[in-house]
Amino acid sequence: MNNSGVRSAVRVIRLDEFVPKQAVMLPERAVDELEPEWSSLPSLAWPEPIGSARPRTPVLPDPVEDDGLDPVLEEGAPTVPTSTAFETSAAASSAPGKMPRLPNGVVTSWPLRFQGEPLGYARLWLRNLLLILLTAGLYLPWARVRSQRYLMRHTKVAGHVLDYHEPPGNLLPRYALSAALMLGVTGAWAGGSTLAGMLALSLALAVWPLLVFMSLTHRMAHLSWAHRRLAFDGTCQQVYRAMWAPLFGGGAVAWLLMAAVIVRSPGNWVAWGAALGLWVLAMPAFVWTWYVFRQRHLRLGPLHLLWKASKPAVMMMFLRTLVWAMLATVFSLGVAAVVLAGVLVMRGKLNLTIERGLLLASALAVCAAVQPYAQARLQNLVWNKSGNRYLRFRSKLSVADFVMLQSKHALLLVLTLGLYWPWAVIATRRMRAQSLTIWSRVDADVLKAHWPTYEAPATGKMAGSPANL
Known part of the structure; x- marks a missing residue:
């Protein structure tokens, strides 16, 4: 006292x-x-x-x-x-x-x-993996809920733990719709009909906001702090309005690419390149619009949040990520060139398998470096600008430390054939959560x-x- x-x-x-x-x-x-x-x-x-x-x-x-x-x-x-x-x-x-x-x-x-521990989560993860394999994937909703409950119940804010209450059966419609869309698109393309594949892809893009709405609504409604539920009060129509521009632009780029491949005219390739460039340049505005909508409709009881980041701030985040991706690509290709030179010296020849393997390894290395960089930048940007007149969030996630951690995880996952996954999840969760205040x-x-x-x-x-x- x-x-x-x-x-x-x-x-x-x-x-x-x-x-x-x-x-x-x-x-x-x-x-x-x-x-x-x-x-x-x-x-x-x-x-x-x-x-x-x-x-x-x-x-x-x-x-x-x-x-x-x-x-x-x-x-x-x-x-x-x-x-x-x-x-x-x-x-x-x-x-x-x-x-x-x-x-x-x-x-x-x-x-x-x-306060989660790697061994405790590893036992849960191994049990979930075995049950998913034994049930041919039908246990996936239950595995998802159990994993989320473990992570939430080991996260504490102001002396109270978070919790996750969603019944696994509620996930079945969303999982079934996602699986149907994925199988439909894959089957249409595998059938050899380009037009059928594009129609299936367009249908998937049209349904995607509905899946996002279902995910946000169900997840937030079943997430609680101190036995008090959070909520997402946006409507499905509002989600469509927030997402229609990037999805429509992505669909237009895909259709122009199909036309360029079929017709093989230089004009079609120019049109596709221009559409792709405009879509990429507009991506920061798309991201800004989405987070303004999403954060404003997150509700903590009667409190609503507000996101006050500017469009130039989002643009700077994209530019920094682009520069980092270019540097990571140059570094990965340089390492691949050194390895190729070593193989030439030792064996005197190359085959297509080695070249493809090195290119794949370079692409994975770039992803392992660029994805955590973008995640750390985005977390800091989103939560440092979220709040209201009573609450304000602060994120101090170190970009360099997070990139190093994820790069180490990627290497250990390859060396252990994926068995390091529970330790990677716990370490990532701890760093991201404990950077928030x-x-x-x-x-x-x-x-x-x-x-x-x-x-x-x-x-x-x-x-x-x-x-x-």
Whole structure:
């Protein structure tokens, strides 16, 4: 128990992960400077706190109300890595559109902690793999749910673990639709008909947003923190509007490529090259549009997030990834050339198998270096610009360390014929999770008090409790 001077007005409970420090005043000037950036999210009407006469039912934001948002934290703002439970009076919390904040500009930081162990996950992974093989893939939804539950239940935020509640049977329609599309496209192309293959590919692109909508909705609805469900409240039509441009552009590029291959006219190749170039140049705008939509429709109880990254920031991420891909390609081809020279010196000749093997190894090396680079850059960009007036996310994932880790994993996976996979998953999860921190202007207990727990309709028991898992 903290013996501070405000003990008579505030009851403080220290969580096991946090070290209490002296409260820091948030500079008034910084608050004024940050107001314009985070002022476009609709205001929230919060319910009465626990113990009041009114029922604890969240009130969703009215989209036609004025903003009136307070700023959220920016880089360099003072933080206090503590978590405290403040008793707020009903009068203070009954103000419409306001949630009780920590006093005196205090900011708490909630670091993510991943506590999974490689051996425990390896046993689960091996069991899932054997059952998938024995059932010819039918056990895949159950394996997916078990893996996600293990990873979530070993991730802790502000003293509470995450959890995953989705019944495996709910995954069957999505998995069946994905398998049908994949088999349909593959079968159409294998049948020798180019037109049938292109039609099947176009159908798959048209159905893809539906799969994305189903995945986001089901995953977020069954993900919880402290027995409180998260949600994705976007509609299927909104997902189609957010994704139609890149999918339509990709389909147009594919059809132009088919026309160029069949007709073999220089004009067709020029048209295909121009369409491909425009599609690639527009990709940063596509990515920006998608993340603005996705982050804005992620809901933490009655709280909505907001993504404030700019299009130039996304463009810079793509340019850096492109430069890194070029450097990785040059390095891989240089290593392959050295190996070829060594083979020529030792054997005096080359065959097609060696050349193809070296080219494949070079391509895999480039992927092993470029994919983690893009993942680290994207994670930092997405979460450093996500938040609202109460919460803000911070990601400090080291790009160099993450690329080195994934390169080591790729090498060990090749050497162990894939048996190193559980250790790679745990190490990757730990680095990505523990690079994230949540900055908050409200206490964790206050947030929980205004975020009702989920209760199963039939039994009335909490869906996150062990009896319902």
